[in-house]
Amino acid sequence: MFSLFDITAKRASLDGDKVAMDEPGSGRSVTYSALDQNAAKTASFLAAQGINPGDRVAVLCQNSIAFFETLFACGKLGAVLVPLNWRMPANELRTLTADCTPGLLLFDEAFRETATALGVAKSAPLVSDAADDLVALRESFEPHKGRLSWPADDVWYLLYTSGTTGVPKAVVQTYGMALVNYINLGQAINLTSEDRTLNFLPLFHTAGINLYTLPTLIAGGTVTVLPAFDEEVVIDLLAAGDLDTFFGVPAVYQLLSLHPRFGEVDLTKVRNWGCGGAPLSDALVTLYQDRGIVVCNGYGMTETGPTVFLMDPAHVKEKIGSVGKAQIMTAVRIVDESGTDVPEGDVGEMWLKGPGLTPGYWNKPEATATAFTEDGWLRTGDLAQADEDGFFYIVGRAKEMFISGGENVYPAEVENILCDHPAVLEVAVVGKQDEKWGEVGVAFTMLREGAGQMSQDTLRAYCRENMAAYKIPKEFVFVGDFPRTAAGKIQKHLLKP
Template identity: 35%
Template sequence: MSEFTHVAEVLAHWEARRPDALALRYAGVDRSWAQLAQRVRRNAAAQRAAGLQPGDRIAVLDLNHPSCLELTLACAQAGTANAVVNFRLAPAEIAYVINDAKVRVLFVGPEFAAAVEALRPTLPTLERVIRVGGPDDEYEGWLAASEPDPAIYPAAPDHCFLQLYTSGTTGFPKGAMLTHRGMLAHSRNLAATQDYGPDSRVQVAMPLFHVGGTSTALVALTSGASVFLMRTPDPAAALAMLESERITHTFYVPALMAVMNDVPGAGARDYSSLQALCYGASPMPMPVLRRALAMFPGVLYQVYGMTEQSGAVSLLPPADHADPAVAHRLLSAGKPITGVEIEIRAPATGERVPTGQPGELWVRSEQRMGGYWGKPEATAAAFTPDGWLRSGDGGHMDADGYIYITDRIKDLIISGGENIYPAEIERVLAEHPAILDVAVIGVPDERWGEVPKAVVVARPGASIDAHEVVAWCRERIAAFKCPKTIDVVAALPRNPTGKILKKDLRKPYWEGRERQVV
């Protein structure tokens, strides 16, 4: 991969070398590198014609569409930034993100146009809404009205061109300012581990508002690969595309893979072109992983990452998935990728802890974001002066350098002086044949201070016997870790990116007590 220093260099590089090669395919429409480069230059010119200045924010509220990638690349050229909005947010949350970013121009897909129209009176900085796709498309006309402008804003390496909002399980999301230096470092570091190149065919199935979606696309484009963009992560369509388009690289979240396992005929397809199937962004239940290993042997990579580091920071390669002698590593997040440092520090003191001892994961790399938009105090709290990011994730590192994520630091349960990590209990409960979904929280206890409680969702047609489930746990983990009570619910509360809202589960039990529920 070339040593790019500015994202705008990527298109010029591959346009010069492979002008007629496929850069992007979406819904049966192909764009060569020359065509994509011209559209991005028109986009940058149209942004300037609209009066947008370097540092201004535009936004996209849409399902996956090529316009989002074109806008992001054009922002890199014009010095602006694309604040991609999570389309799963509630209207009030959408308004918050648009207002927080001070968005001047919003690009909206057909499914969200009516919602935006209703929100317009609450969006004071918004000057224009441009509809993308469908019978009322305005985007193509907006592009056509401007001649391609090759001028590139001389952005500093740490200039933000992409602003992705962290999902957050408390309060409103924060805008992570992703930079030329950070995103290019991520592309370089990840590509080095998975043999990306001009012949790669990369499926982008995850939403572009998520770092897993946009960073996958940028790794592909930076490598000169072809991007195959899906509008939505439909499991059957994604599997069909792996076969029909001879996909070599893709990224999925575990929830999508769980559904894929049940797609009729999924195991009979030809996935022989696949070289790397990355999964991450949430814990992978072992039953789902076992079935995925059977369907996709030799190509699974677990990745652990975060928006604040532009994507992946550690990786568990296929060899560690396949070797029964190191089966325990399936519970790990692998080792740091090239260019990334990870250490385990004591949350209270920031001191390094001994190998094998629990603490907080600290991460340092060139991939780091520029900070949280408009929130200097939150940025200062996240980073140390020497560049370490406090991840908020608890875990440990073994003697071989493998990282094990136990839980969010704030989700730790301290019962009678013992540290209990809910994720450890959740892994055991996820194996129970009657349990579809599970979350473990700490609830107050007069003797022990707090004890684990499991909140579970039953599989269709199954019934759950709480005593039997506790007995199941006692056979597999220490008695003090086992949930003392089991609640059965219809569904677990989740935020728009699918993370379980444990604060909502804990709140009824801790109201009026000294402990702060966050």
């Protein structure tokens, strides 16, 4: 198995004076040399706290440069970083800390109460206004003479899945996965050392670390870090032309499109717009196209590092709704229930294979065995189909599909059509039992502001014009918003038909 060289040390030697990361909120900025030195001093601090190779370091924080310095410090030391979901209450987080058993907990001052309630033996502030936070404490330490190479199959950090269908599992993330994601993403968007990107997605999800921050740092570009998504700040950065690449989940694109300045700001200065985490509706794709912006749908999982698919800009209009083709380091199969490849155009479960896949779930060998076939294919649980040109389309989750009157109904397809209605902002379709049809759909529907009154009959009539009868939801439930994960995904298991 190959190894990676110390990432920040190599970058510091190549272009040490270049700005690696900046924080508009705090005014903090670090060059690659400073990033490397800060990570090395942080590694010494961690070692002084008794952290050894393989030990876990939990982090409860919003986005900051200090987080990434700690991530690279763990690489130098051989420790394992565990970002925790700061939106979870302490009683939920205790389940995660009991699973990963951290030797140290670092936290933002805003989460001190939650951190204290977790009862981890050792803890320290990561970023605060006080003089006793990590950024200040590490200055008294000499830089750690870390490992020169990082074995590709060693564990770097753990990411707990968002839990849209149940209790979160910790997905192992290795150094090799980071490199493969850099290759898959980098060649897809032509990533270079001149690129500037924006970090605002939660760091306890793979997108916060890997789309596009970590690949940009490996490439030698510059990352602007926001504590969280703030549409005012993001609009200002876009208007200033300070970004070359941008990645967001559909909820981000939706919020930006609703901003009063969306129609005024020149957004064409961004070279590449990427989207993932959930399907971007055809209506939103078209809305951005009308502004001269080509948003490229992608697909990946925490288990895949995450980049697997990313649509190329040249085919977005022609292949609207597609997530593109599998990138260079990933193989794909679409199979039926017996594991046999389905004919071109048919729907089946998508299986993935390649060096960017996780080796498994932390402390859960049975879950790992269930997720993978004997010959190493990851069963994604996602339903997909490929067209005659090799472009892939995600139809939905296998567990979300329901059968109505003997016909398969894929909620993502129904949701996409309903989102084309001018009054509809977002939809989540779930199945429920029905005496006559076996199962029928229930469409939880969020209307656009100012849409006025909307009846079930109006939407049902719209559906009759645009989809087969068996796909039409039997019931429409109007909601003000949806239960969501921090990444903006709708938690369908919390919707009660």
